[in-house]
Amino acid sequence: MSQTFSKQDFKLIKEVKLGNKPIHRGYAMRTLYVNVGSQEIKDKPVSEDMKQRFIGGKGFGLKLLWDGTKPATKWNDPENEIVIAMGPVCGNTNYPGSGKSLVVSLSPMTGVPIDSNVGGFFGPYLKFGGWDALELQGKAAVETIVFIDSNEGIVQLYESPAGIEQDTHLLAEQLTHAFAVDEKDLQSIAVVSAGRGADHSPMGLLNFSLYDKRRQGIRVKQAGRGGIGTVLRNKKIRAVVGRFGGVSQNLNDAADPAAVQRVGLKLHREIVVNDDKQCKMRKQGTAHLMEVMNDYDLLPTKNHKYGQDPKGPELASWVWEKLFSQNLPDGCWFGCTMACAHAVDHFLLETGPYKGTKVCVDGPEYETAAGVGSNLYVYDPHGILELNFYCDTYGIDTISFGTTTGFLMECWEHGILNLERTDGIDLTWGNWQGAAQILHDMADGKRFGVLAGRGVKFLADYFAKEYGADAQFLKDIALHGKGLEQSEYISKESLAQQGGYYLTNKGPQHDEAWLIFMDMVNNRIPTFENKAEALHYFPMFRTWFGLQGLCKLPWNDVEPADNAKHAEPNKVPEHVDNYRELYEAITGQALSWEGMIRMSEKVYNFQRCFNVRQGGGRRQDDYPPYRAMGPVLEDEYEARAERYDKQMQEKIGVDPAGKSTAEKVKITRQFRFKQYDSLIDAVFKRRGWTQDGCPTPEHLKNIGMDLPEVLAVVEARIAGQA
Amino acid sequence: MIKYLKLHDDKCVGCMTCTATCSRLYAKLDNPAKSRLQVNPLGAGKFHLIACDQECRKCVAECPTQAISVNSQGVVLINKSLCVGCLACVAVCPIDAMRFFPGESTPYKCVACGACVKTCPKDALEIGSKEDGPASQQYQEFAAVAQGART
Ligand code: SF4
Ligand code: SF4
Ligand code: SF4
Numbered sequence: 001m002s003q004t005f006s007k008q009d010f011k012l013i014k015e016v017k018l019g020n021k022p023i024h025r026g027y028a029m030r031t032l033y034v035n036v037g038s039q040e041i042k043d044k045p046v047s048e049d050m051k052q053r054f055i056g057g058k059g060f061g062l063k064l065l066w067d068g069t070k071p072a073t074k075w076n077d078p079e080n081e082i083v084i085a086m087g088p089v090c091g092n093t094n095y096p097g098s099g100k101s102l103v104v105s106l107s108p109m110t111g112v113p114i115d116s117n118v119g120g121f122f123g124p125y126l127k128f129g130g131w132d133a134l135e136l137q138g139k140a141a142v143e144t145i146v147f148i149d150s151n152e153g154i155v156q157l158y159e160s161p162a163g164i165e166q167d168t169h170l171l172a173e174q175l176t177h178a179f180a181v182d183e184k185d186l187q188s189i190a191v192v193s194a195g196r197g198a199d200h201s202p203m204g205l206l207n208f209s210l211y212d213k214r215r216q217g218i219r220v221k222q223a224g225r226g227g228i229g230t231v232l233r234n235k236k237i238r239a240v241v242g243r244f245g246g247v248s249q250n251l252n253d254a255a256d257p258a259a260v261q262r263v264g265l266k267l268h269r270e271i272v273v274n275d276d277k278q279c280k281m282r283k284q285g286t287a288h289l290m291e292v293m294n295d296y297d298l299l300p301t302k303n304h305k306y307g308q309d310p311k312g313p314e315l316a317s318w319v320w321e322k323l324f325s326q327n328l329p330d331g332c333w334f335g336c337t338m339a340c341a342h343a344v345d346h347f348l349l350e351t352g353p354y355k356g357t358k359v360c361v362d363g364p365e366y367e368t369a370a371g372v373g374s375n376l377y378v379y380d381p382h383g384i385l386e387l388n389f390y391c392d393t394y395g396i397d398t399i400s401f402g403t404t405t406g407f408l409m410e411c412w413e414h415g416i417l418n419l420e421r422t423d424g425i426d427l428t429w430g431n432w433q434g435a436a437q438i439l440h441d442m443a444d445g446k447r448f449g450v451l452a453g454r455g456v457k458f459l460a461d462y463f464a465k466e467y468g469a470d471a472q473f474l475k476d477i478a479l480h481g482k483g484l485e486q487s488e489y490i491s492k493e494s495l496a497q498q499g500g501y502y503l504t505n506k507g508p509q510h511d512e513a514w515l516i517f518m519d520m521v522n523n524r525i526p527t528f529e530n531k532a533e534a535l536h537y538f539p540m541f542r543t544w545f546g547l548q549g550l551c552k553l554p555w556n557d558v559e560p561a562d563n564a565k566h567a568e569p570n571k572v573p574e575h576v577d578n579y580r581e582l583y584e585a586i587t588g589q590a591l592s593w594e595g596m597i598r599m600s601e602k603v604y605n606f607q608r609c610f611n612v613r614q615g616g617g618r619r620q621d622d623y624p625p626y627r628a629m630g631p632v633l634e635d636e637y638e639a640r641a642e643r644y645d646k647q648m649q650e651k652i653g654v655d656p657a658g659k660s661t662a663e664k665v666k667i668t669r670q671f672r673f674k675q676y677d678s679l680i681d682a683v684f685k686r687r688g689w690t691q692d693g694c695p696t697p698e699h700l701k702n703i704g705m706d707l708p709e710v711l712a713v714v715e716a717r718i719a720g721q722a
Numbered sequence: 723m724i725k726y727l728k729l730h731d732d733k734c735v736g737c738m739t740c741t742a743t744c745s746r747l748y749a750k751l752d753n754p755a756k757s758r759l760q761v762n763p764l765g766a767g768k769f770h771l772i773a774c775d776q777e778c779r780k781c782v783a784e785c786p787t788q789a790i791s792v793n794s795q796g797v798v799l800i801n802k803s804l805c806v807g808c809l810a811c812v813a814v815c816p817i818d819a820m821r822f823f824p825g826e827s828t829p830y831k832c833v834a835c836g837a838c839v840k841t842c843p844k845d846a847l848e849i850g851s852k853e854d855g856p857a858s859q860q861y862q863e864f865a866a867v868a869q870g871a872r873t
Contacts, residue, residue: 249806328867331786
């Protein structure tokens, strides 16, 4: 254990007593504003109009971010904000998956708003102090710790003391002990922090801690995507600490607490009975997907070049099941019996500054196991755990890191990189120690680590310019949209999933739509119109979780036994109805299925308009790199020649016989780009946007997002002025 | 050793004296739904009694806040001040012995106090004791895997 601190050791810079406020029907109707630069700390009322239009969670976050920033604001301007918002359903202890915080900020990777969804105790604890959201703005002059005591109703700014740790696994532990009043209070502390990696890379993440009584230490969950940890560090915020003791059932002040219990218990029971026969989330977490993806040729392998490998089973779910400590209630918030937040305990590190120490590794989740595993051709679980641990503690997003390192390894394979250019790091496929060295160098601020940490969009340009490498090839294999690295599913054989990734507001993250099975495996959405409908419905439906403070996993990673009998099993109708009931029981407001979609539509379109305001939100921003759409290379084509030849014959109407692979690659490429263009046409139309991707004023009026400042932005874009 | 309420279905006549005693003692009113022990009519004058066996301890392992513990007599107890009312314990209890009342914040269960034993006119209930078995110790083994050294 590193040095121990007590709160008294910290120099108090500022203290404001704002009191706590009880929640009424899911809402506090006020938000907390903290400017670490000017040291202004105040509460802001939430108006009835804001509640109706923006609902909560991500909606509140985006609204506050819009108001706090300007069209010209860059991610590292003092006025950029980090907003952590919870939503009306967040914090109930009955329905599994009800403890999520939604974090938004202008992203260092994309320049437009990013939103990330995270578990841990901070969000609910903040909410129980009577806050619907926390806005962090400004840049501190000294390293600062923000402390929000939800029991006392006090907000304090402290100067971060010399000698305190910087990497999360130590820092969050130190702060948990420093701010807890006694042993019993440890579980009342929640820490939001990053790590040294986030000081040097735009792909920095936020760790949200939870104190685990059984492990007698902290665990962390990540707001991973889009570099919000980098924004935190840029503001010189060392950590944000929350405290709340005395969690009990119904702190949300539900209109009908018995109904909340009833619907929650129904799902608990369903999980207890069905999970073992279905996804095994309680034993394997999302890592249960590994062999499924490998079997369906969808598991990213060598920078998404391939979708499977004979070595795939070495990373299968049963491997992880053995490594994870079993039979522990590993939910990321109280009452989540899905309990997917698994950990590997007593893991002995082999590299880096903590080499030789035993740690608890939070994860890996599927995205991590795929991203820093198969995608790097790493099939050694130990290597994956090491990368997982160091990404977390340094505050680096495992998805961006995995996708970036896959890109670097492919560059190495093609001779674009060599030992001289990597400062001696061998990036041969499978060399996880090399990947780990990149991470350590990133944390230490060394040249190649810092360079690698800038992400694939930057690197593709840089390698073309600096090393004279083939610019088109680099562009093709740099898996990003808008600057954000793609998450870890092979999208090239599913047109709908290409849309699911790239026709998104924040960039290619699978949380908006996951349509691969529906599209590619089950062929349920064959036409452009079908796909467009799915690319309307699912992003809207999934947005709703983010408005409420809910986790998406208990929606479809467990299903009622008779789910397949429904006309639209992909929507898991019974669970949608649970959510409707849960919302009604907490807020006391009636809600229909259409009403849910309408709530999301407002916020989703607002986010698109926000992109437009920041200069993005154009059709050209929504194209994938070709690796996400089809075979870039000849051997990549050959690996699936049968599939591609068949498509050429049947769909393109060209006979592949006698054609060289190079010709066939070209024909396929042209066809796939055309297909994608037709998809964009259909999706934008369905979403009520212009063909350049801008929501129309009429559509905004129809859905109730016709605020004057929003209309002004789209009218200017459509008139060609912005 | 485990202290528990031993149930004799064959002697039960469904008079509900036990549920009245239990609910009066713990909930201050006579309501079988609030009794820690349940009497379920099976028809044809037969009844099935349900109360915690104090042995499976699935609820102890599942509770996210460690609000459920085992005392020195081997009885499973809920600490209300630690309970967050999630009802995970209710969901995992294999025999429905962990109970809750709609709208009340914390669940409840039989604590083998024996109050009902004294009032049952048919000797259908008694306080028994049994040895610890593999099941009753599992919750400690689960937790032990995660405990201990870390930096
Ligand atoms: S399903 Fe997993 S991620 Fe979702 S709330 Fe539960 S433990 Fe957290
Ligand atoms: S309802 Fe209370 S006692 Fe039961 S599992 Fe939840 S917190 Fe523990
Ligand atoms: S799970 Fe049920 S039967 Fe088992 S110890 Fe708990 S209350 Fe008793």
